[in-house]
Amino acid sequence: MTDWITTPLDPRIVRGALDLERTAHGVLPHRLPAWARKQFPDAYLRMVEAQPSGVRLAFRTRATAVELDVLPTKTVYQGAPAQPDGVYELLVDGRPSGRASVSGGNVHTVDMATGATVTRPGPTDTVRFTDLADGAKDVEIWLPQTEITELIALRTDAPVEPAPDRGRRVWLHHGSSISHGSTAGSPTTTWPALAAARGGVELINLGLGGNALLDPFTARAMRDTPADLISLKIGINLVNADLMRLRGFSPAVHGFLDTLREGHPTTPLLVVSPILCPLHEDTPGPTAPDFDAPELRFRALGDPSDRSGGRLTLRVIRDELSRITGQRAADDPNLHYLDGRSLYGEADFRQLPLPDRLHPDAAGHRRIGERFAERAFGAGGPFAVGGG
Template identity: 55%
Template sequence: MTLQRIAITPAMVRGAVELEETGRGLLPHRLPRWARRQIPDRFMVQTSAESAGVRLALRTAADVIELDVQARRIADDAEAPMPPSVYELTERGAVVATAAVPVGSRFVFTFDRPYGEVAPGPDATARFTGLGTGTERDLELWLPYYDAVELLELRADAPVAAQPDSGALRWAHHGSSISHGYRADTTTGTWPAVAALRAGVHLTNLAFSGNAMLDPFTARTLRDTPADLITLKIGINLVNGDVMRMRAFRPAVDGFLDTIREGHPATPIVLVSPIWCAPVETAAGPTIQDPDRAEEWSIAGGTEADVLTGHLSLQAIRTELAAIVDRRQDDDHRLHYLDGLSLYGEQDAAATPLPDNLHPGPDVQRLIGERFADRVLIEFTPELQRSST
């Protein structure tokens, strides 16, 4: 069977804030070029380049679709076997086909060797078959959240066009590795994608693993990103790295919100506090690996006494975020607070523990996504929209 080549147009790509023409294809970015030049470390170079929430929105009657890619994944070394990357097709919020694709290039990085050297690898093809029903349908082709993916060529056995804008609510979200999707099986299993598919909204996921640090360039990116709703899940990375004291945290949150408001004066913003994480609920960070356990397991590197001197715990962050929103609501009625414990709390942790004492596994990723869709995107968002009219 001969497949026709389909031009990949910017109108097809959703969930990216910028598209780079590489000479071979299109490279989606979740930070604009000026912001990428301000990234402070090599780990964020890779995590911000990864394709969390990025997808192609296609309208076609094709039975076969192929996508050639050059993908790059973070790895401990350049040689160890790695599981394939999973590309997914969804229709009306449900996964209808998947394709497992061998890993291409590698971004060789560990925190002991933080150099971030690229080991080049081959291009690969995601192939989907048995799709056709004889009539056009709207499909979204989701890229793997853990790979940086350059889009090289699209082929199909029928014409393919970009989906027209449906007018669905545009949701921009910022968060940590939990929102990025770390430990989810696939991109559509990450909690923001679960929520977006369940609620039928357009997601732009600006979550960067290990890097929800209240960076000014992230705030400016959100300021400039079209959105009908903005949600900010703040806290765990600040504790992970023990990078900030309460004295700096308060004005940093205010400044982050002030910057976003410059571009979104009337857009509803929901500030979301951290989900349950037992080691640092009342103790200060940093989170460190338990030296007495062979497997990955996080414990607190600080103490409860440290919190009394201005260090951050999750309880302290929740209290302060709620107070910031309460104070700012005198002048900003479209700013709201959501307690992260309503998404995953202590009772949830007892029933479904975090596999490394820090990150949700696939089951909890889905639980958080479903709760967020029902409590914010489906129920809370209409109220926010009414308040902005």
């Protein structure tokens, strides 16, 4: 019989979260701090910030067996195809070494037509990884990027200590559902996770599905988070939500950047505009599900002729982000701009179209991650070692 050792789940072990909330069951990783969560009324944002994209357990051990008790909350969208269970990925010394899923947990159902939600409680479950090689090794368990995951207990058959500090730089990234990885194949194959692995950096992923709306509390949370590199990918959800006009957008971008610079005055800061999305290149939002389509797809409800009144489209946003960063770079040499179409453009759309008209598939994530790593972390890039 295995003699299990239980290790406390605390910030020494749990990485990529800005807050760990103590619950009746264990701890719940959050990607926005407690004070910020008090400043927004949006139930969808409350859900996605608690989905642990980029959050992982990291420790060093000689263990050959690892068990993690969890209480997931799985989200189901009425009218959309059923999603597979989330994936827990095991890395040993940085190499993929196993995958697992659990079938238990709560089920959160969202009616896409009305926005109504209902949550059905469910049982805890256990993720198991066995037959690991004996000997000291660095172990990471990446949590499912689209399932809220309460961590109940970590058990191993040998003692655990926090993963040693390898001196890797910390990359803090903020974006919307594409950065969140809502359509990626697994937590380590979201495009930010792929880029982080290639860049040799520690990722804090504040990709928030349905958001990245220039919220001041997100800017303050990023301001207060230690980081060596920062990127900000904004645009698509401002169009999807039809949230503001050009008059409000421009000062909001300045304000977000001003807040970041309060805490990170000289940190390399990369502003990334939206990838190509033909649905909204020249057509404003809002965006809605296309219930007449046989599969989940989205459609634009705006009128292209409204651009003259300040309605935002992706072309308008790219032009304005380029202008703003160019203007500010005269006094801020560590501020950089990247056109998102260099990560995924017209040729990519022809080869790897967006299945629902908004989001790339797993292959699209890989391409975006590889391109970002090349342009940001590669020689001459703003995140290159020693500076671009």
